[in-house]
Amino acid sequence: MTATLRAPSAPKPRVDWVDVAKGICIVMVVMMHSTLGVEKAAGAEGFMHYAVAFARPFRMPDFFMISGLFLALVIDRDWRLYLDRKVVHFAYFYLLWLVIQGAFKWPGIALDEGAGAVLHQFLLSLIDPFGTLWFIYLLPIFFVFAKLVRRAPWWLTLGFAALLESLQIHTGWMVPDEFCARLFYVLLGWYGASAIFRIADWAREHRGLTLLGLAVWALINGAAVFAGVATLPGVSLALGTAGALAIVAAAALIADATAAEPLRYAGERSIAVYLAFFLPMAATRAVLIKSGVIQDVGWISLIVTIAGVVGPLALHWAVMRSGWGTFLFVRPRAFHIDRPRPSPETRLQPAR
Template sequence: MQNARTDRVDWVDYAKGICIIFVVMMHSVEGVERLAEAHGWMGTVVDFARPFRMPDFFLISGLFLSRVVDRRPDVFYDRRVIHFFYFYLIWLSIQFAVKAPGFVAEEGVQGTLLNYVAAIFYQPFGTLWFIWILPFFAMVVRYTRSVPPVIIFAVAAALEMSHLDFGVTKDNVLGWYAINEFGARFVYFFAGYWAAPLVFQLARKAFEKPVAALGYLAVWGVVNALLVFNGFDTTRYGEPFFQNFATLPVVSLLLGFAGAGAIIVVAVLCAKLADSLDLMKLLRFVGANSIVVYLSFFLPMGAARLVLLRSGVITDVGTISALVTIAAVVVPFAMWWVAKRIGFGFLYKRPEWAHVERKVTKEPRPVGLQPAE
């Protein structure tokens, strides 16, 4: 399962490829359905993936933290903090520039600038919140190393089950987004870091026993679907609200880990099939370069959505959502290719000046498993 030529763990790239596609799908489908004011068949897929989409992404992100968490400050901050904030600041600025006319029309120039500053410091923006919060997760782990891991995990699990909703109101559905998302997601990141040996053991078992792995996927798929698509009527902020069982405390935590395990199993099976099915290698390529998609998918997503909805050529909301998702995953690689050839490669790769790791005394990377950044 380890690529001998690159020292990368193949199944990790497959898992990241699956996760980034689900993330793009969610944004694409919700945007199309909101503008079309209709629900399509792709919305059902998004709902099914909701319990595990982000848990798996964060668990995978924590897998290789142990390689840098104890290193010198310049090494740690360069690879786990500055790396992500660099891309966040660049692409936050691009998103605000693209959306500036609409922002200014709604909030005015001053309001737009205040929102931009808030997005930098405490209210991560739109599609970029994932890379904004990752450095904070890494720093929390680094500065709590003296605390028994079981205590950190217990606290993180309690935060997830509490379903924090600071500042959330009927009109402001995000509330204090950074705090709420920290509570909801940190447990998975920490589990990836702390339980990495168990994760790799699961992957090894799935590789050795594919029939048993398929059995797990079948059971998990049925349970996940039953909990997602069934629930009860209640009220939220004084209005009727359908609460599905998958979002209940404890259930959401268990489903998150079960779904993360399922994605890992699927990724391992994809890696196992790669030698006989070249199409699988495309998924691995997407995963190995998932940051390219994550940073820039909003541009082709918005353009494809606008063209397809306004053209009227295709009327099925699910089909439009699927086409928008495909465009949002594929086009960023064309943007990356063009950027590298016209001198804008810094949009996707940090230049030397954006590094703080001391090159003169740079510690050599250990031989062995390499993180899929």
Template sequence: MDAAGTANTPLRTRVAWVDVAKGFCIIMVVMMHSTLGVEKAVGANGWMNYVVEFARPFRMPDFFMIAGLFLSARITAPLRLYVDRKILHFAYFYVLWLTIQFVLKAPEFASDYGWGGALLFYLKSFVEPFGTLWFIYHLAIFFAVTRLVHGRVPAWLVWLVAAGLEIAHINTGSMLIDEFASRFVYFYTGFILADAIFRFADRADRHLLFGVGYLAVWSALNAACVFGGISKLPGISLGLGFAGAVAVCTFSVLLAKTFVLRPLTYLGANSIVVYLAFFLPMVVTRSILLKLGVITDIGTISLLVTAAGVIGPVILYEFTRRTGWGTFLFVRPAWARIDQPWRSKPGQKAAIAPAE
């Protein structure tokens, strides 16, 4: 999610379609959790389930591929700066929001496992990613691994190993291991093939028929594989992941020409804000709608819960930004940094690192 710089980077230095893609994908992620949560609660599927399943092959691959797109310009940064911006950055938000989620769920955990078991579960979450926070946990790992192998191991060999891990469909039961094995190839591909991806996007931008044609062929193929029950097969899942990630980039290039540019760009520039905080408005809205019983269509409920999961974090973020209260929720404070560039100029205000 740290694909295009920081949230306060001037727009002219950002790539519009990248933010649009991130905005589109964060909606897809919230939609998945919202829809599956509603369907689990009611014990039945709604029409939104088809959208969620269609997006499954490319939803996370695209996020990770985009996260690696701009890394080439930073991979050789001084180690202290790199660790601060690419590892500790995500570690701070992981620990903070892990603690927030744990506090909210502690009574439930204590009732199931006792307070000792609940505390052990919390400590274990520093090794095994907790719930929806696994994405930023793995981003820190991906940035660290890429830095370690860069210049030491041939890129083609790293890619082959990463692709092999995805094709192997490793299932150890450990989210740390399993998600690394299935996702790292997309992040690394974004890193080593960034120029090719940008050239493809530029071609889709200049040739409308090319972009639309690709999307038409891809959507038919993706739907056939997903609803034909073969999208998760070894090799096919990798191909669909890449094809879908490129499709999202292409779709985002086209969307960037429409009226949805501004809202999706905003969501993309602040995608980690939504990712960190969507769980609470999602759960609250789901509970209220199901208890009221005014709306009975499962798909519609899922859509409303999705909207709440996206809008809720934005409202909270804007509140903290405009009032200055609780800014630590989304902006990494000076004490949580190790590069501390402000010290070079006496009297300069301490720098902060936004969540995005």
């Protein structure tokens, strides 16, 4: 790896395999929350538990690596424009969806503990991310860090990030813990972008070898997970990196297939899914468990996962089609701190 490993200077507006990879990631994230929620409510495990466990080493590493993939294209922008796109953008959606999610959770807290407890939870959420929104909260922190260290030697920053991940810091606070655990992958996406794109191209050109490599990786990853060694220092870093690159290769293999279109569609709107999946997930889980129509925990988990992905996509489609409630997924101009002349590119900032 060299310091010049960056994303191509003129990539396509959207790269098909990147959206497919993001689609795979967001499905795995929803699957994890859905499955663990169902299992907690049911007091039992189902077959989906094994899929969640298998994906644990690489589920979030791949998401963060892809988040850093195109960072080189914007890292040298002036601070005002950079902060608008990489900080204020995500802060808007975090605060908005914090209030939306809180509207479903805080009334119960108010009844049990009083209004002061709600205020305390809201203020705490400003420094310790609320619920499933931690990914949105952490991204701006990573982007600001990358901007600050952009002139530092790549090997020094990446080595520092690898050390942080290997230390497996647990303070009990989400921000420092996840910053240390995920920084390496954001930087890997940034510094290694050109190499990652070459891996995707190679995978497409050597499908047989890629399939063989993916099979070997799956065996090693599965063996490490179910042997209980996947979280050991050094092992977690190796599995996270290998798994993230495996998803890149798999996405490149299937990106041209019609069957991959749902994943591409979901990946292009992955942040919208991430913001909104909690409600259809929780509602479907409650209905299925209380009704008792389906007894198998695994099948309940699978159905809840599907609802958690399809529900937000349907909401996003309805909002963008009707024009009603677009503020849910499109940051209004009033919440921009950079005000360039309007253009087709800058007029809307979708949450994807």
